[in-house]
Amino acid sequence: MTPLLEVADLRVCFPVRGAARGQARDVVAGIGYAIGEGRTLGVVGESGCGKSMTALALMGLVPPPGRSTGTLNFAGHDLNAQSPEAWRRTRGGQIAMIFQEPMTALNPVMPVGHQIAEVMVLHRGMSWPEGEQHAVGMLEAVGINSPAERARAYPHQLSGGMRQRAMIAMALAGEPRLLIADEPTTALDVTIQAQIVDLMRELQERIGMAIQFISHNLAVVSEIAHDIIVMYAGRIVEAAPAEQLFADPRHPYTRGLIATLPDFEHRLARLPVIPGVVASAEAGAGGCRFADRCALADAGCRAAEPPARELQPGHCVACFKAAP
Amino acid sequence: MTSYLGRRVLQSLLVLLVMSFVIYGLIGLMPGDPLDIMLASTPGLTPQAVARLRAIYGLDQPLVLRYWHWLIAALHGNLGYSRLHSVPVMAVLLPALWQTTKLMTASFVVSVAGAFGLGIVAARRPGGVADGLIGLLAFGGMSVPVFWLALMMILVFAVQLHWLPASGISTVGEGGLLDVLRHLVLPVVTLSLATMGGFIRYVRASMIETLRMDHVRTARAKGASERRVVLVHAFRNALIPVVTIMALSFGTLFNGALITETMYAQPGMGKMIYDAIQGNDFNLALSGLLFATMVTLLSNLVADLAYGWLDPRIALK
Amino acid sequence: MTPLVELQDISVRFEIGAGGLFGRARRTLAAAERVCLAVGEGETLALVGESGSGKSTLGNVVAGLQAPSAGSLRFRGRLLDAATWREARRAIQIVFQDPFGALDPRMPVSEIIVEPLRIQGSFSAAERAARAAALVEQVGLPKDALNRYPHEFSGGQRQRIAIARALSPRPALIVADEPLSALDVSIQSQVLNLMKELQERNGLAYLFISHDLAVVHHLVDRVAVLYLGRLVEVATREALFAHPQHPYTRALLDSVPRIGRRRPRGRTIGGEMPSPLAPPPGCVFHPRCPKAQARCRAEVPALDETGPGQRAACHFPG
Numbered sequence: 001m002t003p004l005l006e007v008a009d010l011r012v013c014f015p016v017r018g019a020a021r022g023q024a025r026d027v028v029a030g031i032g033y034a035i036g037e038g039r040t041l042g043v044v045g046e047s048g049c050g051k052s053m054t055a056l057a058l059m060g061l062v063p064p065p066g067r068s069t070g071t072l073n074f075a076g077h078d079l080n081a082q083s084p085e086a087w088r089r090t091r092g093g094q095i096a097m098i099f100q101e102p103m104t105a106l107n108p109v110m111p112v113g114h115q116i117a118e119v120m121v122l123h124r125g126m127s128w129p130e131g132e133q134h135a136v137g138m139l140e141a142v143g144i145n146s147p148a149e150r151a152r153a154y155p156h157q158l159s160g161g162m163r164q165r166a167m168i169a170m171a172l173a174g175e176p177r178l179l180i181a182d183e184p185t186t187a188l189d190v191t192i193q194a195q196i197v198d199l200m201r202e203l204q205e206r207i208g209m210a211i212q213f214i215s216h217n218l219a220v221v222s223e224i225a226h227d228i229i230v231m232y233a234g235r236i237v238e239a240a241p242a243e244q245l246f247a248d249p250r251h252p253y254t255r256g257l258i259a260t261l262p263d264f265e266h267r268l269a270r271l272p273v274i275p276g277v278v279a280s281a282e283a284g285a286g287g288c289r290f291a292d293r294c295a296l297a298d299a300g301c302r303a304a305e306p307p308a309r310e311l312q313p314g315h316c317v318a319c320f321k322a323a324p
Numbered sequence: 325m326t327s328y329l330g331r332r333v334l335q336s337l338l339v340l341l342v343m344s345f346v347i348y349g350l351i352g353l354m355p356g357d358p359l360d361i362m363l364a365s366t367p368g369l370t371p372q373a374v375a376r377l378r379a380i381y382g383l384d385q386p387l388v389l390r391y392w393h394w395l396i397a398a399l400h401g402n403l404g405y406s407r408l409h410s411v412p413v414m415a416v417l418l419p420a421l422w423q424t425t426k427l428m429t430a431s432f433v434v435s436v437a438g439a440f441g442l443g444i445v446a447a448r449r450p451g452g453v454a455d456g457l458i459g460l461l462a463f464g465g466m467s468v469p470v471f472w473l474a475l476m477m478i479l480v481f482a483v484q485l486h487w488l489p490a491s492g493i494s495t496v497g498e499g500g501l502l503d504v505l506r507h508l509v510l511p512v513v514t515l516s517l518a519t520m521g522g523f524i525r526y527v528r529a530s531m532i533e534t535l536r537m538d539h540v541r542t543a544r545a546k547g548a549s550e551r552r553v554v555l556v557h558a559f560r561n562a563l564i565p566v567v568t569i570m571a572l573s574f575g576t577l578f579n580g581a582l583i584t585e586t587m588y589a590q591p592g593m594g595k596m597i598y599d600a601i602q603g604n605d606f607n608l609a610l611s612g613l614l615f616a617t618m619v620t621l622l623s624n625l626v627a628d629l630a631y632g633w634l635d636p637r638i639a640l641k
Numbered sequence: 642m643t644p645l646v647e648l649q650d651i652s653v654r655f656e657i658g659a660g661g662l663f664g665r666a667r668r669t670l671a672a673a674e675r676v677c678l679a680v681g682e683g684e685t686l687a688l689v690g691e692s693g694s695g696k697s698t699l700g701n702v703v704a705g706l707q708a709p710s711a712g713s714l715r716f717r718g719r720l721l722d723a724a725t726w727r728e729a730r731r732a733i734q735i736v737f738q739d740p741f742g743a744l745d746p747r748m749p750v751s752e753i754i755v756e757p758l759r760i761q762g763s764f765s766a767a768e769r770a771a772r773a774a775a776l777v778e779q780v781g782l783p784k785d786a787l788n789r790y791p792h793e794f795s796g797g798q799r800q801r802i803a804i805a806r807a808l809s810p811r812p813a814l815i816v817a818d819e820p821l822s823a824l825d826v827s828i829q830s831q832v833l834n835l836m837k838e839l840q841e842r843n844g845l846a847y848l849f850i851s852h853d854l855a856v857v858h859h860l861v862d863r864v865a866v867l868y869l870g871r872l873v874e875v876a877t878r879e880a881l882f883a884h885p886q887h888p889y890t891r892a893l894l895d896s897v898p899r900i901g902r903r904r905p906r907g908r909t910i911g912g913e914m915p916s917p918l919a920p921p922p923g924c925v926f927h928p929r930c931p932k933a934q935a936r937c938r939a940e941v942p943a944l945d946e947t948g949p950g951q952r953a954a955c956h957f958p959g
Contacts (some may be wrong), residue, residue, distance in 0.1 A: 039890065046825040059545055092547030104538035109560050109636060122547050154636040159913045160692075170546070189691035190852060191910055194896035216826055218853075219898035246900050260830035262859035264882065264899065268839065271830040277795045278825050 002076075003034040004210050005058075005178055010070035012053045027053045029234035030070070035178065035227075040204065040211040042225025042242065044218055044257070046278045049231040051214045055180045058212070059097055061085040063239035075177065093123040096171035100183040106155040109153055112166045113139070113151025119173035138169040143199060161192040165199065172203065180212045195196060197223050218257060222246060227314075230254045232288035233279040236308065241316040250311060250322040252294045288319070296321040332628065336621045343617045344398075346608075348391045349375040351606055394610075404607035413611050421567060421615060423493065424592035428574070428581050431515035436570060438520050443527025444554065450532055458524060465521025470580055474514045474587035481510060503569060510586045515580050522573070526566050534562040564635050571627030575620035605608065643718040644679035645814055645846050646703055646733070651676045651712035653698050653870075657716040657918065670917050672698040673710070674870045677944070680814060685840065685847040689893070690867035693914055696850045697818055699867070703848055704735040704816045731761065734807035738819035740799035744791040750777070750802055751787040757810045776805040779842070781835060797828035801835065808839065814846040821856060833860060854897050858882055863950075864891045866923035869917055869925045872944055886953035888930045924956065932957050 010031050013024035028050040035041045045051045057068040059077065070181055077124040079090060096119075099105040107214040116138050117131030126134065132151065139147035142165040155163055164184060171179055181200070185193035201224055204211060215221050220296055221228060222242060230253065238251040249255045256274035276293040287302035288294070294301065308316045311324050363369060369377075377386045382393065397404065403413040446458040482490035493507050534540065535558050543557040582594025593612060600609035632638045653673040673695040680686045680703075690695040701707035702714065705726065714721045716729040734757070737743045744753055752759075754776050755769040764772070777786050780801040781861060791799055807815050817836070821829040833856065839845060851857050857864060857878075864881045866874040866889065874887040885891045892910040911931045915921060924942050925935040936956050944954040 001479070061541065088549060090547070091545055097545045099538060099542065101538060105542045107539040107543065107557055107561070107633065109564075110557075118548065119546050156637045160915050167542075170542075189914075190854070191691065191892055191896045192913060194898070194904065195911070197898070217898070218826070219900050220849060221483050222900045223898045223904060257826060258900065261900070262830075262833075262855040264855060264858055267859060270834050273830045273834060274827040275831075277797065278827065294614055295937055 004037045004039075004075060005035045005212075006032075006071075006073040006153050007034070007054075007058075008032045008056060008071045008073070010068065010072065012050070012057050012066055012068045014066045024067075027066070028057065028068075031231075031234075031236045033229050033236065033239060035210045035212060038204065038208045038210055039226045040213055040224055042221035042228040043212060043214040043231060044216070044221050044228060045231035046216055048233070048278060048280055050234040051231050052182055054231075055097065055212065055214055058095060058178075058180060059091055061091075061287045061324075084206070086182040089123070092119050092171075092176075093174040094176055095178045095180065097177035097180040097182065098167045098184050100186050101161065102167045102187070105148065105167060106163060106170075107153055111152050111154055112158065115174050116151070116166070116170045119170055135169070135173070138173055141165065141201070142166070142169045142172075143195075144169075160188055161195060164188060164192075164196055168196075168199065168203070172207065172209075175207075176209055178210045178212065180214070183216070184213070186217070193220065200224060213220070218261065226321065230257070233246045233317060234300055235289060236316075237290065237319065238317050239308075240312075242313070244315055245267065248315075250315070250317040251290075251319050252296055252321070254291050256293075280318050328632075329629075332421075332625055336625060339621060340617060344395065344528075344614055345391055345612050347610055347617075348394065349387060351610055352390070354589070354604075375416045403611045406600075406605055406608045408603045408605040408608060413607050416608060417611055417615065420593045420596040422431050422593060423590060424581055424585065424594065426508065426577075427515065427584065427590070427592060428577050430512045431519060431581075432574060433578060434512060434516040435520040435523055438516065439523030439527050442520075443524045444531055444559075446524070446528045447531035447535065448554065450528075455528075458528075462521040462524040462528075465517045465519075465524075468518070468582045470518045471587055473518060474510075474584060477510050478587075482568065493590055511584050515577070515585075517588060518580050519573070519577060523566075523570060526569050527562070530562040530564075530566050530579050531558065534558045537561065560634065564631065567630045567634060568627045571623050571630060574626075575625035578616055578619060581633055642681070644715075645682045645684070646848075647679040647715040647718075647929050648699070648702070649713045649715070650679075651699070651702055651709045651714065653695070653702060654710045668918055671920065672917065673702070673709075676867075676872050677868075678865055678872065678875065679850055680846050682813065682862065683840070683844050683846050683870060685849055685861040686841055687861040687864045688848065688867060689852065689854065689857055689864060691852065691914055693738060693869070694867040695870035695917075696867050698870075700735070700816045700818045700848060700850045703814070705730055706735070719768065731757070731810045732813040733816065734756045734810065734812040734814070735816040735818065736800070736803050736807050736820050738818060740803055740821055741791075742753060743803050744799060744806075746791050749788055749790055750782075753791070753802060754805045755809050756806060761810065772809060773805075776808055779808070779839065780867055781804045794822050795828075797831060800832055804832075804839070808843070808914050809845070812845065813915045814848060816848045816850070818850045819852070820849075821851070821853070829856070836860065841947060855899075866893070869914060869920055871925055872954065873926065874951075874953040874955075875944070876948075876953075880948060880951040884948075884959075885908060886951060886958040887926075887955045888932050889926050890953075892929075924954070 010028055011026055012028040013026045015024050031054065033041065043051045043054065047192045051299050053062065056062050058072060058079070062068045068080060070080060074090075075094065079087070079271055082090070106112065113132055115137040116135035117128060120126040120131040121128055136147045136151045139150055144150050144162055145167050150158065150162065150166075155166075158166060185196050188196060197220065200211065212225070213224055215223060217241070225242045227240070228245045229236050230251065231237065232253050236243065238249065238254045245254065246258065249258055256272070259272040260274060262271060274293055279289055279292065288297065288303060288306050291297040291301045306320045308317050308318045309322070311322060363374065382390055394404070403417070405411070406413050406416050409416045442461070444457045446455040449455060478490045481487045487509050488509050490510075494504050507581070535554070540553060540558050544551045548557065581592065582598070585592040585594040586598070591618065597609060597612040597616070599605070600612060652675055653669065655670045655672060657668045657670050676699060678686075685870070688699060690696045691705055698707060700778065702709050710790045714724065716732070721729055732860050751770065751773045754773045756762045758769050758772065769804055773787060774784070777784065782798060782801050786794070791802065793804065820836075821832055824832060836847065837860065840847065847861075861878055863875065863877050865872060866887065868889050874885065874890045875883065876886070880888065882894065885894055895904065898904060910929050910931070915928065921928050923939045924930070924933070924937045927937040930937065934957070940956070942956045944952050947953045947958045
């Protein structure tokens with residue numbers, strides 16, 4: 001079975017200011033992954049690892065002067081090869097996205113119901129009154145009480161949790177096959193975060209869309225993802241089914257990330273640390289980008305970039321030191 | 325909302341009252357009173373006669389008392405008599421006010437419409453060719469003095485090309501609507517160009533900032549067309565700060581109108597107030613300045629109302 | 642033993658609605674309501690709760706940045722008033738969440754760190770320079786950091802600078818207001834270890850404000866849980882995490898995502914924290930509480946002892 005989305009050699013580069021012509025900085029440096037129909041892929045990484053830029057590339061929204069190259073095979077055709085008009089039909093229709101800050105991601109001067117209706121007018125050929133009517137149903141489906149009243153409300157009149165629910169309703173209004181969620185719970189309190197994660201899992205079971213769930217928080221990702229990719233400085237360093245990744249992490253960065261999280265069961269006097277600072281996309285040019293922070297790194301790691309190797313079925317690691 | 329409006333109108337009236345006293349007081353401080361002028365033209369008056377006249381005109385009373393009498397009369401709709409024109413103040417004020425309102429409103433509409441069009445085009449690609457040209461126009465409009473611009477307009481369009489009349493409000497003997505409009509073109513263009521520069525820069529800055537906002541990215545992610553993203557999602561948000569500034573500058577437009585009217589020899593408020601002050605016409609100057617104050621207060625109120633209407637987050641209570 | 646800092650019935654209320662000539666009706670927002678709490682010498686106490694629970698407000702009260710509307714504050718047993726504030730201000734320092742906004746960009750690190758000493762005025766320039774050099778080393782920054790400016794450092798390093806600054810007047814207590822939440826995951830553990838190390842070396846007490854219960858569990862001795870400005874539970878770490886007594890504490894613990902343990906579905910509490918402008922009557926948590934009964938809607942529960950080292954404000958604890 002072919003997956004719903006298959007990304008191959010995706011690169012997002014930005015020209016370097018003041019540098020020679022043609023020189024560019026790879027924010028995403030040639031990554032590949034796939035998401036199956038109805039599956040959830042967790043994308044984990046720290047700031048600057050390229051996880052958000054990957055999402056924008058999937059939406060065709062890489063901000064200029066950035067450029068996205070590579071193939072994005074979605075439901076049988078390459079998104080990166082399609083016309084701007086086709087992109088417009090894909091966005092919000094086949095692929096929808098929700099963002100971190102539901103307060104700023106919603107238009108502050110438009111009633112929430114109107115914003116949801118817009119998606120249905122744009123993608124499902126509905127009239128505005130039809131759209132507004134359906135929006136109320138959408139709000140109800142994402143668990144908002146008195147949805148008719150809320151549909152008329154402006155974003156600032158809703159609480160943080162309700163806003164993110166409204167965002168989800170808006171994303172689902174176009175009946176997408178893939179939902180990209182970029183840090184959707186990061187701005188929320190922990191009890192609300194739990195509600196939103198539950199809601200997304202429930203909606204996936206009901207509707208069957210695939211989800212690309214981006215987060216810096218491994219624990220949140222562990223609650224929702226079937227498969228996980230770990231990114232560092234524009235590369236995928238490890239990809240595996242979720243349980244496999246947590247049970248047997250192979251890349252030193254993944255191991256470090258998991259180890260540095262405080263554990264409720266085993267309280268340690270000192271937490272293990274990953275030394276150094278988070279690398280930017282330019283780090284370790286030519287070699288492994290994690291080498292500077294890695295205890296195992298040697299001259300070989302700095303000389304060549306480690307290719308991804310499949311150590312076990314579905315478990316790929318880009319590290320010379322990872323034993324089979 | 326109604327209570328807000330009522331409160332704001334009340335506030336404005338209070339400010340107007342205070343301003344009327346301030347202006348009255350300042351005019352009272354000017355050297356020379358009406359009698360001094362009379363004395364200059366009639367040198368034979370005895371000091372007793374002068375004193376008697378002062379008592380008749382009430383000029384021997386303290387300033388506060390004189391103000392009080394003026395205020396009571398003004399509240400009854402009697403703004404006094406214009407010394408210069410020898411008619412009631414209202415008879416001079418109203419035509420002048422109408423003339424200036426025409427000029428200011430037309431210029432305001434033209435400059436706001438132009439600023440939105442050009443500002444949005446410039447903001448779409450900051451640093452692009454269109455942005456550069458529009459920036460040049462805006463900068464020019466802001467830095468060229470109004471009187472010089474007016475002179476150049478007259479020189480080019482009236483004197484050289486004979487397209488439009490150079491001055492006045494209508495041609496003697498014609499006076500049809502078209503003729504009146506033809507006379508209005510150059511003043512309106514002059515004042516619009518002078519005002520538009522600043523407006524363009526506000527619209528451009530606000531639009532650039534709005535286009536960077538998260539919700540604009542959301543609108544794109546929904547698959548809205550670029551046209552819809554800019555004109556529906558970004559526009560209204562960009563409007564919020566701009567409208568306030570625009571409505572507020574309606575008051576300062578008055579300054580430009582004064583110069584423009586002078587340059588095109590149009591009998592508006594600017595010329596009227598100037599003449600009234602030069603000619604020691606206290607009643608007329610006072611009423612004229614108070615009307616100018618009123619325009620500013622009104623534009624303030626309109627700015628706040630527009631702000632509340634555009635931004636649902638602002639509750640006008 | 643007298644506690645280091647003691648809060649007695651501290652309330653912080655804000656008046657909302659500008660008065661003025663044509664004013665409108667004022668409303669009161671209670672950011673903190675009759676909070677009693679103590680921090681011992683060398684102890685780490687966590688303030689936890691969701692946004693709007695009043696935890697930062699209380700931190701600011703302890704750090705002297707926010708005057709309480711009612712209640713009193715004691716420092717080593719002495720009531721803090723205008724006369725005694727000076728000493729307390731030196732002894733209580735604060736570290737903020739945002740390591741970008743909290744440092745003056747035009748000051749070199751050497752000056753930032755000893756600014757509190759300069760303000761006190763009782764140190765010579767040479768003494769200050771020596772202290773700055775020692776502190777830079779203590780917080781694990783390179784020596785040459787002294788002559789550089791904040792923008793040259795990463796977020797984690799800036800937080801180290803902020804911590805060094807807080808340490809410079811040799812405080813007894815550091816209020817740390819979400820010091821990790823702006824940092825990357827791999828940097829958080831570095832700063833967390835540093836905080837522990839500094840505590841052991843200097844005998845510091847921390848008032849650690851955080852929404853991250855895993856970090857709280859790792860770092861602190863006791864935990865105070867706030868909801869809508871009210872203290873709902875205070876307990877030792879062991880007691881609180883092993884057997885939370887207040888339903889809100891339990892809900893918080895249940896909501897924390899953990900690797901390798903699928904959170905039981907349907908266990909999340911619904912709803913959100915109500916507006917502090919209109920707190921519910923009785924127990925403020927009752928609208929979201931699975932155990933709520935008629936009594937909870939009418940009667941404010943007192944913060945009573947439920948076990949050794951554990952107090953909870955609930956009519957039906959456990």
